[in-house]
Amino acid sequence: MNIAIVGLGIIGGSLAKAFVKYTDNRITAINRTRSTLEKALADGAIHEIGTADSLLSADIVYMCTYPDHIVEFVKENADKFKKGCIITDVCGIKSEICGRMSEICAEKGLTFCGSHPMAGKEKFSYDASEADLFQGASYIIVPCEAPQSAVDTLSDQAKLLGFSNIRITTPSEHDRMIAFTSQLPHVLACSYVKSPCCPNHKGFSAGSYRDVSRVASINENLWTDLFLDNKEPLCEEISILIDNLTRFRELIANDDREQLRLQLKEARLIKEALGE
Amino acid sequence: MNIAIVGLGIIGGSLAKAFVKYTDNRITAINRTRSTLEKALADGAIHEIGTADSLLSADIVYMCTYPDHIVEFVKENADKFKKGCIITDVCGIKSEICGRMSEICAEKGLTFCGSHPMAGKEKFSYDASEADLFQGASYIIVPCEAPQSAVDTLSDQAKLLGFSNIRITTPSEHDRMIAFTSQLPHVLACSYVKSPCCPNHKGFSAGSYRDVSRVASINENLWTDLFLDNKEPLCEEISILIDNLTRFRELIANDDREQLRLQLKEARLIKEALGE
Numbered sequence: 001m002n003i004a005i006v007g008l009g010i011i012g013g014s015l016a017k018a019f020v021k022y023t024d025n026r027i028t029a030i031n032r033t034r035s036t037l038e039k040a041l042a043d044g045a046i047h048e049i050g051t052a053d054s055l056l057s058a059d060i061v062y063m064c065t066y067p068d069h070i071v072e073f074v075k076e077n078a079d080k081f082k083k084g085c086i087i088t089d090v091c092g093i094k095s096e097i098c099g100r101m102s103e104i105c106a107e108k109g110l111t112f113c114g115s116h117p118m119a120g121k122e123k124f125s126y127d128a129s130e131a132d133l134f135q136g137a138s139y140i141i142v143p144c145e146a147p148q149s150a151v152d153t154l155s156d157q158a159k160l161l162g163f164s165n166i167r168i169t170t171p172s173e174h175d176r177m178i179a180f181t182s183q184l185p186h187v188l189a190c191s192y193v194k195s196p197c198c199p200n201h202k203g204f205s206a207g208s209y210r211d212v213s214r215v216a217s218i219n220e221n222l223w224t225d226l227f228l229d230n231k232e233p234l235c236e237e238i239s240i241l242i243d244n245l246t247r248f249r250e251l252i253a254n255d256d257r258e259q260l261r262l263q264l265k266e267a268r269l270i271k272e273a274l275g276e
Numbered sequence: 277m278n279i280a281i282v283g284l285g286i287i288g289g290s291l292a293k294a295f296v297k298y299t300d301n302r303i304t305a306i307n308r309t310r311s312t313l314e315k316a317l318a319d320g321a322i323h324e325i326g327t328a329d330s331l332l333s334a335d336i337v338y339m340c341t342y343p344d345h346i347v348e349f350v351k352e353n354a355d356k357f358k359k360g361c362i363i364t365d366v367c368g369i370k371s372e373i374c375g376r377m378s379e380i381c382a383e384k385g386l387t388f389c390g391s392h393p394m395a396g397k398e399k400f401s402y403d404a405s406e407a408d409l410f411q412g413a414s415y416i417i418v419p420c421e422a423p424q425s426a427v428d429t430l431s432d433q434a435k436l437l438g439f440s441n442i443r444i445t446t447p448s449e450h451d452r453m454i455a456f457t458s459q460l461p462h463v464l465a466c467s468y469v470k471s472p473c474c475p476n477h478k479g480f481s482a483g484s485y486r487d488v489s490r491v492a493s494i495n496e497n498l499w500t501d502l503f504l505d506n507k508e509p510l511c512e513e514i515s516i517l518i519d520n521l522t523r524f525r526e527l528i529a530n531d532d533r534e535q536l537r538l539q540l541k542e543a544r545l546i547k548e549a550l551g552e
Binding site for chain 2 (some may be wrong): 005029118119120121138140165168174176177178179180181183185186187188189190191192193194195196197198199200201202203204205206207208209211212213214215216217218220221223224226228231234235237238239240241242244245246247248249252253255257260261262263264265266267268270271272273274
């Protein structure tokens, strides 16, 4: 198959490298910054530097740019896609994207099938990309209005790239769960490092500090978009967390030893029941 | 030197194993559960199973039990320690322990020098202990009223065990910093897993979820004591975090794109300036 990847950041770059490493597909990439394309070509991460005209031969187009740019790009180039090609994305929110993309694609007879590779790092450029980023990770498919054949194609490719778990869901379930599993930890990390104690942590910290603060190395441009595009579920999760923190603070302040112990135990049992 | 370790949980057990692996010291252990001592002896993690009478030959006694038990044990056995021996602990709070221990030790002519190895895991029994748990970790020494020679002895031993960074501080600075670096992440993890979304996280989660939730596998008995013994600094850190989360929630709810971006950027710059 011919694969076009639009946007060679950490996810686009890793998809390209994984396709080259694990499949026989031909990989063309489109990217705003020319030097990144040249680097990727020199690395053997892509077979060809593409332009919008290369879309004509692509069987699957992976849109790996910011949410807003995905919609703009597809709108602008709607006539250049091959008939029957599948357009997907790698975006961290889905209600907003699926709504807008399904509309554009329906008008132009294109197929949009959303997806979200659950992998990443606290670095976000092409230089951080790697062929094995997706090994063992989940791949979420949000079909929107796409036919089963498109879902199957994306799922088959995902397995080849190393994803071990394919989850098919709706835009709203996706966004509610991602607000909890991914967006909230990012808001949390950024809130955490703002404590006046943070600059003095060295010598006093170990794994707990490192884990909670890790994703504070955030790409503020991307995550501002993602947070605002998923406002309601995210604000709800922040509120739930604030409520739980407030309850713990009360138990501690009131020296309520027995309730505190019970509430911590309850958390441990939830965590243990879930394994990883 | 003769080393006595009282309490063979993850920290006591790891100290024993590290002493055997990296020093020529002779290691005696005292533990409530006899079978753990027998296991440790069979593992070669200790040289001898001790009783309170073994304290007479110990040059350093590492108290690795719960905070309350440390004070009780030393009080009860105060006449059995060797003259000139150093008693230390591995406890996660210091104002409470140092105050009570310094008083008892002063009465009996013993030296107490607090310490806190900044290492651990989300498991807490002897079975989770390992000789290399402390490699590269910080060792915090809280001298209380101990002489410099005791600080030097503990520091020298810590370096032999693999600690790479020795930090000497006061009880109150220790407790304020630990409230932020260690206790808050534990309260946070337990608050986080209580979201109604948590049981459904599988397939939707990756590193961010795993990192924030990791220490929800908490030892509720130990941490209830630690939290209540450090009530004020911890409640203050919880409040600071709640304030920061509340501010982010407001920016998101109000669609304040520019401030949100700036606040996220500020967090990134704090994190980047601190490196790890």
